[in-house]
Amino acid sequence: MxxxxxxxxTLIFFFLPAGQALYQSVLMQDAFGLTTEFVGLENFRTLFxxxxxxxxxxxxxxxxxxxxxxxLSIALLLAVCAxxxxxxxxxxxxxxxxxxxxxxxxxxxxxLFMFNPTLGVVAHGLRALGYEWNxxxxxxxxxxxxxxxxxxxxxxxxxxxxxxxxQAIPRSLIEAAAIDGAGPMRRFWTVIFPLLSPTTFFLLVVxxxxxxxxxxxxxxxxxxxxxxxxxxxxxxxxxxxxxxxMDFGGSAAQSVVLMVIVIGLTVVQFRFIERRVNY
Amino acid sequence: MLRxxxxxxxxxxxxxxxxxxAQSEVQWWHSMSGALGDWVNGLAQGFNDSQKQCKVxxxxxxxxxxxxxxxxxxxxxxxxxxxxxxxxxxxxxxxNAKGAVVPVTEVLTxxxxxxxxxxxxxxxxxYYTAPNGQMMSYPLNSSTTVFYFNKDAFRRAGLDPNKxxxxxxxxxxxxxxxxxxxxxxxxxxxxxxxTQLESFSTWHNTEFATKNNxxxxxxxxxxxxxxxxxxxxxxxxxxxxxxxxxxxxxxNSADAPFYSGECAMLTASSSAYGNIKKNAKFEFxxxxxxxxxxxxxTPQNTVIGGASLWVMAGKKxxxxxxxxxxxxxxxxxxxxxxxxxxxxxxxxxxxxxxxTRKSGFYDKNPGTDVPVQQMxxxxxxxxxxxxxxxxxxxxxxxxxxxxxxxxxxxxPKQGLDEAVARGNEQxxxxxxxxx
Numbered sequence: 001m002x003x004x005x006x007x008x009x010t011l012i013f014f015f016l017p018a019g020q021a022l023y024q025s026v027l028m029q030d031a032f033g034l035t036t037e038f039v040g041l042e043n044f045r046t047l048f049x050x051x052x053x054x055x056x057x058x059x060x061x062x063x064x065x066x067x068x069x070x071x072l073s074i075a076l077l078l079a080v081c082a083x084x085x086x087x088x089x090x091x092x093x094x095x096x097x098x099x100x101x102x103x104x105x106x107x108x109x110x111x112l113f114m115f116n117p118t119l120g121v122v123a124h125g126l127r128a129l130g131y132e133w134n135x136x137x138x139x140x141x142x143x144x145x146x147x148x149x150x151x152x153x154x155x156x157x158x159x160x161x162x163x164x165x166x167q168a169i170p171r172s173l174i175e176a177a178a179i180d181g182a183g184p185m186r187r188f189w190t191v192i193f194p195l196l197s198p199t200t201f202f203l204l205v206v207x208x209x210x211x212x213x214x215x216x217x218x219x220x221x222x223x224x225x226x227x228x229x230x231x232x233x234x235x236x237x238x239x240x241x242x243x244x245x246m247d248f249g250g251s252a253a254q255s256v257v258l259m260v261i262v263i264g265l266t267v268v269q270f271r272f273i274e275r276r277v278n279y
Numbered sequence: 280m281l282r283x284x285x286x287x288x289x290x291x292x293x294x295x296x297x298x299x300x301a302q303s304e305v306q307w308w309h310s311m312s313g314a315l316g317d318w319v320n321g322l323a324q325g326f327n328d329s330q331k332q333c334k335v336x337x338x339x340x341x342x343x344x345x346x347x348x349x350x351x352x353x354x355x356x357x358x359x360x361x362x363x364x365x366x367x368x369x370x371x372x373x374x375n376a377k378g379a380v381v382p383v384t385e386v387l388t389x390x391x392x393x394x395x396x397x398x399x400x401x402x403x404x405x406y407y408t409a410p411n412g413q414m415m416s417y418p419l420n421s422s423t424t425v426f427y428f429n430k431d432a433f434r435r436a437g438l439d440p441n442k443x444x445x446x447x448x449x450x451x452x453x454x455x456x457x458x459x460x461x462x463x464x465x466x467x468x469x470x471x472x473x474t475q476l477e478s479f480s481t482w483h484n485t486e487f488a489t490k491n492n493x494x495x496x497x498x499x500x501x502x503x504x505x506x507x508x509x510x511x512x513x514x515x516x517x518x519x520x521x522x523x524x525x526x527x528x529x530x531n532s533a534d535a536p537f538y539s540g541e542c543a544m545l546t547a548s549s550s551a552y553g554n555i556k557k558n559a560k561f562e563f564x565x566x567x568x569x570x571x572x573x574x575x576x577t578p579q580n581t582v583i584g585g586a587s588l589w590v591m592a593g594k595k596x597x598x599x600x601x602x603x604x605x606x607x608x609x610x611x612x613x614x615x616x617x618x619x620x621x622x623x624x625x626x627x628x629x630x631x632x633x634x635t636r637k638s639g640f641y642d643k644n645p646g647t648d649v650p651v652q653q654m655x656x657x658x659x660x661x662x663x664x665x666x667x668x669x670x671x672x673x674x675x676x677x678x679x680x681x682x683x684x685x686x687x688x689x690x691p692k693q694g695l696d697e698a699v700a701r702g703n704e705q706x707x708x709x710x711x712x713x714x
Contacts, residue, residue: 030712031351032376037711046708052701118527118536136528137686224529225675227682244344245671246351246372247708 018259024252031246043253052229053237053254060233063147064211071151071207072200075158080188082159083166093163100156104214108221111149135223139230142223146231149218154210158203165199166192197277205269212262234258303333303597305605306360308340308350310586311420314553318622326608333601335362343369343586344671350591354379359591361602364419366586368670370407371493373589374415375668375713381590381599383606384413390603398610398628402654406583406664410494416587417606420624422550423581423650424470424478426569430562432543436460443566447514450544450569454523457543464525464542466518469533470584471526472677474546474568476503477582479511481662482568484579488706491660493667497713501673501702504695507574512684512691519685526685529678538563548584549650552623565646567653579662581653585624625650668709673702 028039047053082092099107114122117134126133135141169192177187193200216239219225225232225240235258242251311319316339323335340346343366353359365373373380387394396404396414407416430440436456444450454465468474480487485507490499518524525542527533537545538558546568555563570577590602608614615631618624620640626632632651635641641648658664667673680698683689689697 028708028712030375031372032379033355034376034378035712046704050704118539118541137526137682139686226529226679227686228679228688232679240675241672243348245669245675246348247669247672250708 021252021255021259024248025256028249039249043249044257046250047253047257055229056232056234056237059143059229059231060212063143063233064208066147067150067154067211067215068204068207070147071154071158072203074151075155076162078155079159079162079166082163096159097156099153102153104153104217105221107149107153108218111145111152112222115145135227137227139227142227142231146215146218146222149222150211150215153218154207158207161199161203162196165196169195201269201273201277204273205266208265209262212258302331303595303601305333305335305362305598305601307335307337307362308346308360309337309364310339310341310343310346310366311364312339315622318618322609322614322618325614326605329608330604333604335601335605354591359593361591361594361598363589363591364586365416365589367406367584368674370416370587371497371666371668371670371709374409374666375497379592380415381592382409382413382415383417383590386590386599386603387606390600390607392603392607398630400625400627400629400632400655402580402583402656402658402663403625403627405658406666407587416589417609418587418627419609420550420585420622421583421587421627422548422585422624423583423654424474424546424568425549425649425653426566427537427545427547427551427555428564428566429537429540429543430564432457432462432561436462440562440564443564444569445567446572447511447569451514451518451523454518454544458523462543464536466524466544467527467533467536467542468545469531469547469551471529471681472674473582473584475511475515475681476508476677477665478568479508481580481582481664482570482578483507483574484576484659484661485574486661487665488667491663492665494660494663497668497706497710499667500706501699504692504699507571509692509695511571512681512695516684516691520687526682549625550585550623552647565649567649580656580658583654583664623647625654667706668713669705672705676701676705
């Protein structure tokens with residue numbers, strides 16, 4: 001009985017939409033829902049016979065690995081540094097946590113302003129250095145732009161958890177290692193990093209989910225999937241087809257695929273990576 | 280004393296509330312922000328002040344695609360607005376939503392007004408007319424594609440600022456001269472699919488899609504990989520390689536580099552006029568869209584863009600009467616003419632055009648009649664407009680493939696073939712839902 005509210009929330013906000021997505025994904029419908037045709041798995045067949053959809057997988061994998069990898073390593077570096085700071089520590093921490101309060105779309109626009117080939121400050125600087133910056137036609141540059149925006153936004157979140165993790169490590173362990181003659185690098189890799197592993201694992205899962213689901217607003221505000229389809233990540237395609245183009249069946253099928261992928265990834269992570277985590 | 284004043288107040292409230300009770304409220308969802316938002320609110324205010332039975336309530340519901348999605352969700356939930364502004368891209372979707380919308384002709388005739396198609400500008404209303412001659416939606420704000428150029432940059436390059444290039448070969452020559460004079464971005468374009476393929480097709484009286492560009496029903500298929508289209512995209516790709524054409528992004532993102540002075544020539548919507556006039560710190564001119572003079576029947580007319588007002592189904596009779604009154608109010612020549620002059624959108628009725636011409640507005644603002652001139656000719660089956668289902672996806676596909684061409688990843692022929700093949704898959708999907 002005590003968990004009933006929790007279960008009700010989960011049912012209404014998680015299972016009901018997921019069920020609806022499943023139901024929609026086997027239908028073909030016009031925008032107003034006036035004609036509905038049951039088409040079975042046809043929406044899925046169309047998707048997987050489309051080479052552009054498959055290319056979108058590759059983009060998404062590159063994007064997610066970059067976002068999760070960079071986001072975690074930069075945040076860890078910052079957290080280790082902030083952990084050592086003694087003066088004005090809370091000031092640093094507040095500033096580092098700040099970007100998390102920024103909505104993804106706003107983060108996208110911020111970075112777009114800096115890197116806009118026409119108006120951007122950074123684009124201007126790059127050109128002065130002789131580097132031709134034009135993400136409108138250069139795919140890798142466009143990917144770099146959305147990765148930067150997505151990572152920047154997620155660093156704060158990772159930072160908070162890493163910092164908490166670091167502060168939970170007993171000082172005595174580190175001091176013992178220091179007395180045994182281990183240098184700072186060695187202390188970090190043999191003592192601190194293994195003890196942080198539960199945090200790192202948790203953040204890895206969260207970051208992958210973030211990169212897969214939460215980043216469409218950044219793409220929408222900056223590249224809209226272009227140039228060509230170089231930044232057309234799966235979740236942006238779901239958003240575009242569903243909310244801009246109103247192809248609900250196709251969009252629902254895509255979101256089901258995405259759901260399956262994330263469930264799969266999470267299971268893999270729990271089964272294989274969690275074994276190496278020391279609690 | 281006190282009792283008296285209370286009584287007076289009650290009477291006053293009663294007298295005031297009486298007409299308000301009989302008043303019908305009409306909800307109007309639109310996508311006009313900034314100066315255009317003020318314009319829309321002004322229209323509603325003007326109508327509300329002109330009579331007592333009806334009250335039109337305009338609400339800004341986000342950009343075109345957002346407000347359309349919102350309205351569709353509202354319709355599914357059973358509380359759609361009375362009037363919805365839908366961009367031209369959504370026209371085929373709305374037309375196929377039988378039962379969700381009421382044709383404007385029907386609303387007007389039931390409201391006691393005579394519907395005479397002859398008073399309207401044919402290229403404008405033709406686009407929103409069903410095969411049976413019924414006008415489906417009210418063309419509130421229609422725009423078309425025009426060519427803008429920076430007169431100061433022309434002077435610096437030794438070009439005649441009063442002789443803008445009329446044809447594509449002339450554009451390339453002018454661009455080369457502009458580049459030599461130090462311009463970094465001689466030519467760019469907004470809405471590349473709309474200006475360089477859709478409007479390009481009607482302007483050259485060439486099919487963009489079969490079935491009269493989709494007017495003949497949902498079984499239309501794309502044809503914009505014809506030799507003429509390939510030739511044009513090849514031309515632009517060559518200009519891009521030589522730095523004569525610089526790609527500035529999707530949608531209208533090329534407008535800003537033009538009025539900031541970075542780009543010297545631009546093809547864009549006629550409705551960009553207001554922004555350009557407000558922001559440009561140089562003298563600019565408007566001219567007709569360039570064409571290839573060796574193509575027979577060129578120039579024909581440019582394609583329509585912008586948005587129209589759709590009336591949603593399932594409302595009460597007196598409310599529909601109000602909608603009819605409101606549309607009738609909007610059609611008044613003086614209201615139309617004022618809207619046209621204020622916004623740069625096309626006039627909807629011939630009378631409004633005549634009124635504006637007689638007032639001397641076009642002489643005082645040279646170039647503002649270009650979009651009208653491009654549109655008031657008699658249209659052909661190939662030039663009436665492009666009305667396709669899943670058009671949002673088709674436009675995105677065109678954007679993607681053209682970007683591949685500009686980036687040199689695909690040849691113009693490959694890019695267009697691919698865009699047609701992918702676009703046709705979308706049209707096939709639409710055809711199946713549009714039975």
